Amino acid sequence: MPASNADPASDEDIVRATMKDVARAAGVSIKTVSRVVNGEASVAPDLAARVRTAVAALNYQPHLGASALRRGDGRSGTIGLLLEDVSNPFSASLHRAVEDEARARGVQVLTGSLDEDPVRERELTRVFTARRADGLIIAPVSADLGHLAGEVRNDTPVVFVDRPASGIPGDTVLSTNTVGATEAVRHLLSYGHRRIAYFGDYTKISTARHRCEGYLAALAGAGVQPDPALMIHDLHTEAAAEAAVMSVLAQPLPPTALFTSQNLITIGAVRALRRLLLHEDVALVGFDDFPLADLLQPAVTVVAQDPAAMGQMAARALFARIDGQAGAPRAHWIRTTLIRRGSGERAPDETLLHRKLSTPL
Numbered sequence: 001m002p003a004s005n006a007d008p009a010s011d012e013d014i015v016r017a018t019m020k021d022v023a024r025a026a027g028v029s030i031k032t033v034s035r036v037v038n039g040e041a042s043v044a045p046d047l048a049a050r051v052r053t054a055v056a057a058l059n060y061q062p063h064l065g066a067s068a069l070r071r072g073d074g075r076s077g078t079i080g081l082l083l084e085d086v087s088n089p090f091s092a093s094l095h096r097a098v099e100d101e102a103r104a105r106g107v108q109v110l111t112g113s114l115d116e117d118p119v120r121e122r123e124l125t126r127v128f129t130a131r132r133a134d135g136l137i138i139a140p141v142s143a144d145l146g147h148l149a150g151e152v153r154n155d156t157p158v159v160f161v162d163r164p165a166s167g168i169p170g171d172t173v174l175s176t177n178t179v180g181a182t183e184a185v186r187h188l189l190s191y192g193h194r195r196i197a198y199f200g201d202y203t204k205i206s207t208a209r210h211r212c213e214g215y216l217a218a219l220a221g222a223g224v225q226p227d228p229a230l231m232i233h234d235l236h237t238e239a240a241a242e243a244a245v246m247s248v249l250a251q252p253l254p255p256t257a258l259f260t261s262q263n264l265i266t267i268g269a270v271r272a273l274r275r276l277l278l279h280e281d282v283a284l285v286g287f288d289d290f291p292l293a294d295l296l297q298p299a300v301t302v303v304a305q306d307p308a309a310m311g312q313m314a315a316r317a318l319f320a321r322i323d324g325q326a327g328a329p330r331a332h333w334i335r336t337t338l339i340r341r342g343s344g345e346r347a348p349d350e351t352l353l354h355r356k357l358s359t360p361l
Contacts, residue, residue, distance in 0.1 A: 017058035025054035079318060080128030080136040081111045082121065084162075089290050090263060090307050091139070094161065097311025098137060105319060107134070114141050116202065116236070125151045135318045140165035143206060157321030161314040163206045164331075171321070173314045173332045177207050177287075180303040180336030181214025181261065182221075184285040187301070187338060188257045189222045192347045193283060197230040197248050197255035199241055199269060201262045208233070211261040211287055230255050241268025242275075249276060254357060256282060256348035263288035266300065281353055285344040287336075294341055301344030304337045 019037070023030045028047055035043050036051040043051075054060070081098055083091040095111060102109050110133060112124040121141045125148050128136060135157040138145075146167030152158060158170035165172075188196050198215045201208035212233075219226050229251060232244045241260065245268065248255060258273075260266040266286030273279040279298065286293075286302045293300040313332050 017060040019060070021058055022051065022054045022060050025058060026050040075134045075322070076132040077106065078108045078110055078131065078133050079315075079322075080124070080131075080133040081109050082114055082124050082128075082136065082138045083111065084139050084141075085113045085115060086111060087113070088264070090288055090305065093307040094311035094314075097308040098315045101312055101315035101319070107319075114139065116141055116205075118142055118147070122148060122151060129153060129156060135159070135322050137161055137314045137318055138165070138170075139163055142204070157318055159314045159318045159321070161310055169329050171317045171330045171332065173310050173317065173334065175207075175305045175310065175334050176336050177210035178214040178217070180305075180338075181211040181259070181287060182218045183214075183336075183338050184287065184303045184344075185215050185218035185259055186221070187340075187344055188259065188283055188285055189218060189224070191257075191283065191345065193257040194222075194224050195227070195230065195253065195255040195348075196224075196257045196259055197245075198232065199235055199244055199248075199258065199260045199265050200231075200233045201265065202236055203233050208261060215259055215261075235262075235265050235268075238264050238268040238271070241265040242272045243268075245269045245272035246276070249278065249282070249357065254353060256350060256353060257344075258282060258284045260284065260286040262286075263290040266290065266293075266302070270296065270300065276357070278353070278356060279343075281346075281349065281356060283344050283346050283348070285338075289339065296343075298343045299341035301341045302339050304339050306334050306337075309334050 019030055019033050023033045026033065028051060032043055032047055033051050036048050079102060081095060083095060085091055086095055099109050110128050110131065114121050114124065118141045125136065129151055136152065137159045139162045140160055143165055144167045145165045149168050152168055158168055160170050160172045162174065164174065185196060198212060200212050203209060216226055230248060232248060235241045235244055241264065245258065258269055260269045263286065266288065267290060269284060270279065273282055273284065284300060286300055289302045289304040293302060313334065317332060
């Protein structure tokens with residue numbers, strides 16, 4: 001017979017092993033296979049070993065939905081975690097803390113990046129609930145999640161992390177964003193800076209708006225009138241932030257200090273200052289810590305959130321609801337911390353700044 005040019009069988013064409021197949025291969029009952037697969041300790045060691053051998057030989061994959069239906073508590077042993085971008089250091093640290101809490105309970109975490117996209121937010125919510133996740137932790141894209149009401153079952157608890165939301169009920173875990181931003185700008189003011197530029201994330205994001213509010217509150221408290229030319233919004237990448245800082249420093253009256261309200265924006269600002277050879281002259285305080293910030297020269301002063309504590313609190317709040325905790329949704333606040341490292345601890349020198357900016361690189 002001539003060799004076939006057909007593609008290998010697709011997943012749908014493969015006949016998957018069933019629990020009945022495993023039971024037959026191991027010479028045990030289906031109930032025994034179920035107990036071993038679900039991690040119950042009541043099975044004799046020799047029988048359990050036979051079942052595991054058969055599972056490996058047949059490449060048996062349990063059906064999570066069916067397993068949940070068979071469990072007495074109806075749970076799947078999974079939770080969903082929807083974050084803005086799991087590659088961002090803040091999200092990665094938060095994710096690890098949730099994962100650690102879940103692992104201690106024998107629960108698996110299904111994770112996805114939302115990329116500030118409400119369509120993806122709805123898609124991932126639908127996918128995770130279809131897999132019967134026992135609960136969801138969401139860093140919401142928009143403030144009103146009413147559009148998800150049809151995707152989230154009434155008995156599925158939800159916890160919002162990093163940002164508040166309405167439309168579906170849920171506990172919330174937040175950083176003290178406004179307080180932290182106010183502290184950062186007051187710190188710069190205390191060194192004599194009055195022309196302090198603000199570089200912020202998308203204004204549709206509540207944390208960006210709250211940090212801008214803190215910036216304005218600090219200026220108002222010092223009697224400093226904000227300059228719209230020094231306030232740049234809707235930056236979301238390192239490249240956009242770098243370009244924005246370069247542009248602002250090219251103004252006739254450049255700022256002597258920068259407040260960057262998100263870690264990727266801070267990284268972009270650092271690159272711009274180094275390109276202009278102003279990293280020793282323009283003060284900088286960033287919101288959010290980031291890897292190696294303490295090893296730069298100068299090391300970067302930041303208002304640090306505690307994403308690990310936020311993730312831990314979000315997971316514990318979710319598991320409490322899964323375990324039956326009742327009552328109205330609660331807000332949990334995690335304090336920020338100003339970490340002084342050098343970049344934000346310098347007085348303004350406008351004469352030197354103007355001279356450097358007027359000298360070709």
